[in-house]
Amino acid sequence: MRESFKLLKLGSKSALWAAIVNTVVALIKTAAYLITGNVAMFAEMMHSFGDAANQLFVFIGSALSKKAPTDRFPAGFGRLVNLVLLGAVLVVGVLAYETIVEGIHHISNATHSDDWFWLNIGVLGAAAALEATVLYKAMQEITEHLPREKVKGLKIIPESYKHVRDAKPATKLVFLEDNVAVGGAVLALLAIIISTYTPFHSATGYASIIIGILLLLVVGRVFLDNAAGALGVADVKMQAKIGSKVFAHPQVNDIQDLDVIKEGDSLHVELTLEVDPKMTIEQADDIKDDIEKKIKESVANVTDVVIEFDEDDGINTWDKIKNVKE
Template identity: 40%
Template sequence: MGFVERVKKGNTSSGVAALGNTFLAGIKGAAAFFSGSGSMFATTMHSLADAVNQGFVFLGSILAQAPPSERFPTGFGRVINIFCMVAVVVVTVMAYETIKEGWHLFQQPSESGNIWLNIGVLAASLLVDGFVLVKAMKEITKETKEDRDGWLLVQAFKSAPKASPATRLVFYEDLVATSGAIFALIGVLLAQIFGMLRADGIFTMLIGVLMLFVAFRVGYDNMVGLIGVSAPAEVEKKISGQLLEEEQVVDIYKMRVLQEGRTYHVEGTVELTKGLSLAEADDVKFELTDKLLRSPEVSDVVLGIIEDNNKKSWE
């Protein structure tokens, strides 16, 4: 697979989000500079952090598709987890700066101007972040092949743990970004229309806290991914069902399914009916391996075979 093909297969949500947040960071930064609004500063920092993060993640999703090599036989699926951890560091630093600025504005509130500029920019932010959020939610349901009945947001929350690390990051970040734009808008209105100047600092700190939530959530998910996490129970059940469908397979002696980025690595030993020749047993093994590898979510299969031991091992 060439580099251009890898770019085309990169995580679409993170690429679109990186472009959208770069645009938003620019217009929000200009609005914050001319108005002096702390809430606008906070949401600018958030969009800037999101743009950097999602750019990193998009690059990581491209590199993660590199084919296995002799030195790295299981492939590069976990590269995306490393890039997501870099993104977590960026979000944490930006969250600290945002909370610090909010505390300063709370202690020393000051008036800001250009209310209509702020409202216009935040309205644009809601449209762009909302579009990216909806795209990320649709990407989650597509990756996890979940039933799309019901509210999209509810389905995305339920399915997010099974989505790819990149899509999860975009979903959580833009969920907070959309909420942050709403909080910033409330802060601007309270400070500039109702004269509640401390509201600017309060909502600035609240946006910073939301950014910390994203850093913790994404950091935890990717730390687990780097260590090596078992596949969801339904994935393991599906793979075991495919193995047990084979007529000569009596039982599964043991099996382990690990998540490697967006795909799964399968290791196991199956019990075959007694009396098979070595050649026949090898044919069954190769047929099972090919069967599992035809599934797009399985990247690597290592199967062993033994004769039936008359003991039930797999429930």
């Protein structure tokens, strides 16, 4: 039990915060929907429940993925977060489908009603504000490695979108879902205003369908990213960065092979280096320790570095490998 609590402390903070906030928002929207029966509110309610469940799974998965390797699982649990996310997107997919179906049903049975207008507006406005705080938290996690002056004030917004591809899986999911959450709340607000003050009474139905489609797009993006992560995807940028650093070592003549595999939030590095064949085992071991230390100091989340040595064949292999990997 003590180990479980320690692991939970290592889980994604943005996912935990998002799960708490979205649970509160979902309960508020549920109360509003039961009072008003508004279909746009129904779409937002389903969306928030989906986000809350998803992000709770993500938090638990990101924490368990930090568990140390065991005899039964010597490679560790890094890919567990990807597997959890693959399961989580199924929940969002089902809720997206229900949201679209409810929107279609409302379009065919649209009626005018200005009852509970200000209640709907107030709930959705508060929801948008709360979900915006979660989105900002995810932006902070995405850009935490950048210089402070680059993310000062509103600069954090474009920088977070620019670097979201490099974010941790859990943070990326929270970021994508809360983009839809904030956008969906604003869209639902506009739809309620339009359906109340214009003859276009089916606006909330169309808003529900659009929100459902946006959720499906998130499902597709997250599924593709985490299916690759579960299989063990190569991190090409890190391969180039680590290769350049290793190749600069004075006793490394060439890099015969280099793989950087992303497993959840962690990186697994495998290297085959060409060195002087006259080198002693002690010298090779010193080089290995030195390279491993430099890699772990310069690159975050590297869990292990596997280095093999081969004699120098006099052929420059690294330039060819680098061009292929790039």
